[in-house]
Amino acid sequence: MSISSAHKNDQSACYxxxxxxxxxxxxxxxxxCWDTDNIGKLSAISFPQHSHSPYEVILDCSQISAVDTAGAxxxxxxxxxxxxxxxPYSFVSCSVEMGKVLELVEDFYQEIPVPHAPPLxxxxxxxxxxxxxxxxxxxxxxxxxxxxxxxxxxxxxxxFRKKFKFISFLxxxxxxxxxxxxxxxxxxxxxxxxxxxxxxxxxxxxGAEIFTVNLLAVGVLREVGILMTAIIVAGRSGSAFxxxxxxxxxxxxxxxxxxxxxDPVDVLVLPRMLALILVLPILGLFADIMGLLGGAFMTYVFxxxxxxxxxxxxxxxxxxxxFWVGMVKAPFFAFIIGLVGCYEGLCVRSSAQSVGLHTTKSxxxxxxxxxxxxxxxxxxxxxxxx
Amino acid sequence: MIEPILSIHNLxxxxxxxxxxxxLNLNVQKGEILGIVGGSGSGKSVLLKSILGLIKPLSGSIxxxxxPVVPYQLExxxxxxxxxxxxxxxxxxxLTVEENIIFPLREISRLSLPLCKEIVGLKLSMVGLPAExxxxxxxxxxxxxxxxxxxxxxxxxxxxxxxxxxxTSGLDPISATEFDELILNLHSLFGFTVFxxxxxxxxxxxxxxxxGVLVNKKLITDTIEKIIQVKDPWVQxxxxxQRGRAIFSNPLH
Numbered sequence: 001m002s003i004s005s006a007h008k009n010d011q012s013a014c015y016x017x018x019x020x021x022x023x024x025x026x027x028x029x030x031x032x033c034w035d036t037d038n039i040g041k042l043s044a045i046s047f048p049q050h051s052h053s054p055y056e057v058i059l060d061c062s063q064i065s066a067v068d069t070a071g072a073x074x075x076x077x078x079x080x081x082x083x084x085x086x087x088p089y090s091f092v093s094c095s096v097e098m099g100k101v102l103e104l105v106e107d108f109y110q111e112i113p114v115p116h117a118p119p120l121x122x123x124x125x126x127x128x129x130x131x132x133x134x135x136x137x138x139x140x141x142x143x144x145x146x147x148x149x150x151x152x153x154x155x156x157x158x159x160f161r162k163k164f165k166f167i168s169f170l171x172x173x174x175x176x177x178x179x180x181x182x183x184x185x186x187x188x189x190x191x192x193x194x195x196x197x198x199x200x201x202x203x204x205x206x207g208a209e210i211f212t213v214n215l216l217a218v219g220v221l222r223e224v225g226i227l228m229t230a231i232i233v234a235g236r237s238g239s240a241f242x243x244x245x246x247x248x249x250x251x252x253x254x255x256x257x258x259x260x261x262x263d264p265v266d267v268l269v270l271p272r273m274l275a276l277i278l279v280l281p282i283l284g285l286f287a288d289i290m291g292l293l294g295g296a297f298m299t300y301v302f303x304x305x306x307x308x309x310x311x312x313x314x315x316x317x318x319x320x321x322x323f324w325v326g327m328v329k330a331p332f333f334a335f336i337i338g339l340v341g342c343y344e345g346l347c348v349r350s351s352a353q354s355v356g357l358h359t360t361k362s363x364x365x366x367x368x369x370x371x372x373x374x375x376x377x378x379x380x381x382x383x384x385x386x
Numbered sequence: 387m388i389e390p391i392l393s394i395h396n397l398x399x400x401x402x403x404x405x406x407x408x409x410l411n412l413n414v415q416k417g418e419i420l421g422i423v424g425g426s427g428s429g430k431s432v433l434l435k436s437i438l439g440l441i442k443p444l445s446g447s448i449x450x451x452x453x454p455v456v457p458y459q460l461e462x463x464x465x466x467x468x469x470x471x472x473x474x475x476x477x478x479x480x481l482t483v484e485e486n487i488i489f490p491l492r493e494i495s496r497l498s499l500p501l502c503k504e505i506v507g508l509k510l511s512m513v514g515l516p517a518e519x520x521x522x523x524x525x526x527x528x529x530x531x532x533x534x535x536x537x538x539x540x541x542x543x544x545x546x547x548x549x550x551x552x553x554t555s556g557l558d559p560i561s562a563t564e565f566d567e568l569i570l571n572l573h574s575l576f577g578f579t580v581f582x583x584x585x586x587x588x589x590x591x592x593x594x595x596x597x598g599v600l601v602n603k604k605l606i607t608d609t610i611e612k613i614i615q616v617k618d619p620w621v622q623x624x625x626x627x628q629r630g631r632a633i634f635s636n637p638l639h
Contacts, residue, residue, distance in 0.1 A: 036495045036543055037466075043498035068544040070497060073504050104575055110511040112484065112503055112520045350525035351479035 014038055015071075017045060025056040031063040034071030045078040057082055062093035072098075072105040146343045150273070153265045168271040176237040176272075177279030181286060183236070184229055188220075188287035191228055192294025195219055200302050209303050213310060214317035216295035221318075225288040226326045227374060230333035233280060234366040238341035241272055242362040245345025246355040254346070264346065273338030280334035281327055288326065321386050329377050333370050340366040389452060391416045391547055391579050392437065397446035399429070399436055406432050408603040410446070416546075419573060419580040420607070421590045424600030425620060430583045433600070434551060437581070438470065451546065466494045469540030473551045475532040477524040483510070483535045484520035490542050509538040512575075514568060530561040534568075541572070550582040554589050566592050587625075587633050599624075610634070 015032040032038065059075075067075075082089045094102075118124060156162045199212035245268055248254050254264050292314075299305040305313075344362035348354045392414040399407045406429040414420050424430045435441040437448055442457040449455070453464050477486050487506045491497055497505070507517055513534040524532060533553060540548060553569070554562035566589045573580060584590055590597060591610065598607040601620050606613070614625040614634055625634050 036491075036497060040496045041498050043500050069508060070495070070501060070505060070544075073501060073508065077504075100575075105508060108508050108511040109504075110507045110517045112507045112510075112517045115521050351523070353480040354525075 024054075025058055027058045027060060029060045029063065033066045034064060034074065035066050035068040036070045039071055039074065042074065045074050055087070057087055057089040058092055059089060059094075060092045061095070061098060064095075064098060067098050067101050069101065069105055072101045075102060076105050076109065142347070143340070143343055146346070147339060149265055150269060150339065153263065153270060157270065162266055165267055165271045168267070169275050172272050172275035173279055175240075176233065176276055177283060180233060180236055180279075180283060184232055184283050184287050185290045187232060188225060188228055188290040189294040191224055192216065192220060192291035192296075193298050195224065195291070196295035196298035197302075200298065210305075210313060212299055212303070213295070213305075213313040216292060217314050217317040218322060220291035220295065221288055221322050222326045223374070225291045226284040226330055226333070227370070228291075229280065229284045229287045230330070230337065230370045231367055233276070233283065233334070234337045234341075234370060235363055237272075237276060238337045238366045239359050239363050241338065241341030242345040242348075242359045243355060245269075245342055246348035246358055249346065249348045250350070250352070250355065268345075269338075269342040272342060273335065276334040276338040277331050278334075280337075281330035284327060284330045288323070319386075325381060325386055329374065332373055332377075336369045336373060337366045340369065388416065390414055390449075391451060392581065393449045394437070395447045395449075397433075397436065397448065398444040399432055399441065400444055405444075405603060407436075407443075407605075410603070410605050412598065412605055412607060414547075414579060414581060416579055417577050418595045419569075419593050420582065420596050420598060421594035422581070422583045422598045422600065422605075423585065423590065423624065428600040429603070430600060431551065433605075434549060434581075434583060438549065462494050466490075466543050467545055468547045468549065469543065469545035470549045471533070471536050471540045471551065471553055473555065475524070475536035477532060477536055477539065479524050482521055482523055483515075483527070483538075486524070486535065487539045487542050490539065494543060505542065506538075509541050510535075512541065512572060513538045514564070529556050530558075530565070533557065533565065537568070541576075544576065545578055547579040547581060550580065550584070552583055552585065554584065554586045559588075562586060562589060565589075569593060587630055591633050 015030070015034050015038050018029040018031075020027045020029070059078075079089065119127065153162065157164055196212055196216055199215040200209055203209050203211055203215075245254070245264075248268070254268075257264050257267060296305075296307065296310050299310055300307070341362050344358040344365070348358050390413040392412070394410060394412040397407050397410040398405065410433070422430055422433065432441060436443050436457075437450060437455065439455045439457045439460050447454060451464060451467050453461075477483070478489065481489065484503070484506050487509060488499075488502045491502045491505060492499075506520060510517060510519060515531065515534050515538065519527070519531065519535065524535070527535060537553075550569070554565050557565060569580065570593060572578075580593070582593065594610065596607055597610055597613045598605045599613060599616070599618075599621055601618050606616060606618075606621075608616075613621065614630075616622075624630060
């Protein structure tokens with residue numbers, strides 16, 4: 001609110017205070033615009049101590065052209081300071097409008113409670129660790145109970161107690177499988193190229209370049225092909241699951257499903273997870289082929305190894321189980337990516353920020369779990385001597 | 387004649403082949419409360435967005451606070467003089483209520499932080515929210531509180547004109563009546579202009595000096611008494627339907 005808005009767009013409109021010390025009084029003369037645009041960084045009107053005591057403060061407002069709530073708050077603070085120091089004050093030619101604004105500010109003034117200051121030092125760190133641990137534990141339990149829910153619904157599905165959302169299943173096969181093919185193929189090809197190049201340069205020192213093919217066969221088929229695929233799919237589809245389901249939670253679509261007696265796990269989670277379990281091994285197979293092609297390309301360029309020679313060496317490097325050791329991991333990776341993606345989506349609560357937070361969590365957590373599972377498989381295979 | 391605070395001259399807006407407004411004219415004087423009504427799809431929101439420069443009109447001119455509105459190029463020096471209350475509140479969900487209200491203050495003005503905090507307390511109390519609300523996040527508030535907090539944010543910079551998009555929709559009748567009284571109170575305190583889109587006949591009746599009806603791609607504006615006599619089938623149905631009769635048939639108003 002302004003007393004005279006005509007001055008608002010005036011560049012020269014500015015504020016100033018002049019304090020003149022009299023015999024037993026201070027005369028403050030205020031001029032110009034006391035509004036949000038003008039008062040700038042000024043956070044309080046200062047007043048110097050008078051040399052004589054007692055004294056009076058006179059506030060001359062006759063030359064003030066505009067005051068808004070921000071300006072009025074400054075006056076309120078000044079008056080409050082004068083009151084607490086028991087200094088008498090009086091306004092001179094304060095306009096009706098300005099009086100109104102001052103009154104308005106006084107009427108509605110309320111202080112914002114200062115939030116509890118966080119504890120300092122060692123206790124703060126301990127509290128942080130405690131809360132973090134509790135949060136992680138809770139989320140782990142949540143994921144575990146969600147796993148139970150999903151297994152129940154898969155059981156129901158197997159016993160033909162529930163209808164399966166076949167169309168949604170197909171559409172997810174397209175979304176998460178078919179459309180991921182180009183990027184998975186390209187990246188696997190490049191990984192094959194990189195792996196072969198490193199193999200060639202290192203093994204050349206021993207004159208054992210030919211064993212690059214063995215390195216490729218074991219490396220790509222057992223580990224890299226399927227791991228790369230899982231990581232790409234976690235970034236691509238896992239995040240999409242979380243964002244889709246999370247937005248549906250925000251939009252109360254999930255609540256709507258529940259009110260219709262439909263379990264969101266049936267409609268939203270199972271088609272996604274089962275589609276992923278089906279397509280991830282296929283994507284992995286593609287990744288293996290492309291990775292080997294990338295390697296074969298490099299050995300052809302650098303070692304002059306023909307395709308036939310490559311295949312002969314490749315066959316000699318393979319144990320019968322090598323391919324399946326890699327491939328058997330794919331459905332487990334797919335299961336964990338789908339599970340975490342959908343679980344984080346259903347955890348979204350009430351704000352756009354929450355969608356972002358859970359999408360990040362979903363990707364980080366599913367990649368983490370994929371690598372953990374991969375490590376477990378390695379140990380199991382080592383024990384079984386495969 | 388005083389220059390109107392908002393004037394629209396021969397506005398034409400549309401998307402593709404569909405024309406939403408055809409030669410629409412409007413003048414809003416300082417200090418008045420104007421309510422806009424119209425059927426679904428009649429272009430109420432499009433009109434508001436055109437005025438705020440969020441949509442590019444096909445032709446015509448819009449002057450807000452004596453400055454032409456240039457679409458997509460919103461100058462803080464002008465937008466600081468108006469406040470907008472969006473339908474869903476549009477509070478930033480990652481910020482607390484306090485930070486939401488401080489946001490325009492810190493972005494546009496150079497006010498010091500302590501003063502900004504005092505302004506937050508003041509505006510919250512004006513819209514009838516307790517000071518404890520300040521530290522809460524929008525997701526922790528009820529629908530009515532979100533609208534009040536968003537209104538506090540719109541009022542942060544002491545606007546000269548306030549745009550309200552369906553301020554009472556989604557509120558229970560008691561909250562809606564309280565909200566109307568709040569707007570009326572603040573209007574008498576600040577003397578700002580209000581441009582309001584609403585379907586709440588009750589709040590149109592209590593608040594508005596004039597009503598604008600969007601029919602046939604044009605805007606007919608007049609006082610309530612005259613608008614309800616306009617010979618248009620939609621207007622007749624709107625104001626003389628079962629709901630309308632109960633409110634507008636009272637001859638005292």
